[in-house]
Amino acid sequence: MNEWKHVFKLDPAKEISDENLDMICESGTDAIIVGGTDNVTLDGVLDLLSRIRRHTVPCILEISTMEAITPGFDYYFIPMVMNSTEKKWMMDIQHQAIKEYKDIMNWNEIFVEGYCILNEEAKAFTHTNSYLPDDEDVTAYAYMAEHVFHLPVFYMEYSGKYGDPELVEKVKGQLDETMLFYGGGIESSFQAQEMKEHADVIVVGNIIYTDIKKAIKTVGAIK
């Protein structure tokens, strides 16, 4: 995972044709994350898993609901939403999951992400009752992700909106060990390059569903 630069994120609640899915899996991306906010069902997750598994690309489940957890993925990402105003999204649902599953959890394949949701319009922002942090808040969250919680990943989540490259640069300046993931609104080679300049890994989601060719180009742009 330390070598990763680019990942695609597929939403189990959205339709994707076999042809487009094959293009995504064979694009040269480093991994595919399966994750979403609304209407994530076990059926939807299993459908994507079985189709992605026809390819060799690593496959990650980003857990958003306990009902849709299944074995078979290479890695599992567990988000902790640092800028949620409710402890539930930072601590309590993870606590419940540990109580239920700790005997079968394999920590070699589980990574906890310190999430910071930075687009007020994003579904995940309202769903988790997040507040919009200012730049100093965000850099302090990044610092906490590394030095207080020792998390492997800090994720700047702008889902649906292109973010602020200067803030991504500032956040990167806080991190030595923790990897920086950037996701949100990447639709062009230029944007992929601009965010990759500071983030360790860029996450490309929505454009897969609106312009598959542009989505594929984001891989070549940074490799």
Ligand code: 1GP
């Ligand atoms: C969403 O960060 C990802 O969780 C990617 O965002 O869908 O806006 O590309 P987009």
